[in-house]
Amino acid sequence: MSDADLHLLSGAYAVDALDVDERAAFERHLETCPTCTDEVRELRATAAVLGAAEATTPPARLRESVLAQVRTTPQQLREQDPSSAGVVPLRARSSRLLAVAAAVLAFALVGVATWGIAAHQTSARLTAQAAQVSSVLTAADATTSTGAVGTGGRGTVVTSASQGASVFVGSGLSEPGADKTYQLWYIDASGSARSAGTFRPASDGSVVTPLEGEPRTATTVGLTVEPAGGSAAPTTTPVLAVSVNA
């Protein structure tokens, strides 16, 4: 096969439409053809967008199974990276928050599904909210900022620029008090705060909620405990502040 013919295989290669022999021939060609290498990278990124658009929540048992297997599976050795020699693996951060988010979200969706027609409008709103949460959590560009909450538990803000939205995920949060509420804030570099909504955690201390309003120039998301109904500006010391604009 001539080089000109091989060039034309970049698309079929990017979507895995070559048979085993053709795939091997094209991969040999890629080693010496930077043009095709660049094109394949772009076309694979395009195919990845088609793939990501199919996102579907996998069963929770799959997560447990994958994580259990990973614990007993060795990794490949790093190639030629002297900086990693003797480095102890990082195991510091302990965050199961996104797992909690997925579980809470799944629960919310089941709740919505079984709610029935009587609560149709509430149901539609919750579905929209769950869909928004889900699209942020699965966005390719989503970033995660996490920290310990001063009054107990952990809080994570997941932000997606492409979705233009953020989601707060909390776990192990303490009950704020009968006449109190948690309130989220967008904080910009000058320190001024705008409310991003209030919430009360579930009885197990978990919460997954989209942030209200737009991040605009916010560099930090903060969390305070406020009187029920929320405040126009923070009235207490923040229990959590995480950076959201790297």
Next chain:
Amino acid sequence: MWGPRGRRARVEPPATLERLLGDVAHGDDTAFEQLYDRMAPAVFGLVKRVLRDPAQSEEVTQEVFLEVWRSAPAYEAGRGSPSAWVLTMAHRRAVDRVRSAQASRDRDDVAARRDAAVPYDVVGEEVEARLEHEQVRDALGSLTELQRQAVQLAFYGGYTHTEVSELLGVPLGTVKTRIRDGLIRLRDALGVTT
């Protein structure tokens, strides 16, 4: 309260997929959990779209994440984003599985696979990424009929270009160029940059 002299909780930086994958490459299983939570819906959804069978899709999704864990140290940022890297792996494994399963069943479900690959305006109830799904549907709509069919049969159906050529009754050379032209047009319509 939020001014420089206010008492503030420690501010921690956000983690991108790139950073998580870098930590996974150093054996950080907590980072792997976060990576799993972020990527599993896309991996599972894509694999299920190709394989259609939920049980097999779970198996393949599991294989993909084990491969992500094992080969994370070999990931090179220059060769694509972390999500493209993971989804490329997922698609290839799904396609390999559908082809081997098909060989063993004497390819008796060719018609079913073809029918499943083509319609795109129907969104499965379980698809989460509705906005992305709509963008992809619109982008596919901007292709010529032959480009669209060739890309869909190859990508969602898992057909080789030789099979696509037979299914569509057009020469192999035409299929090669239509898949490539179609993907280039999709790349531009979706604004994909690397």
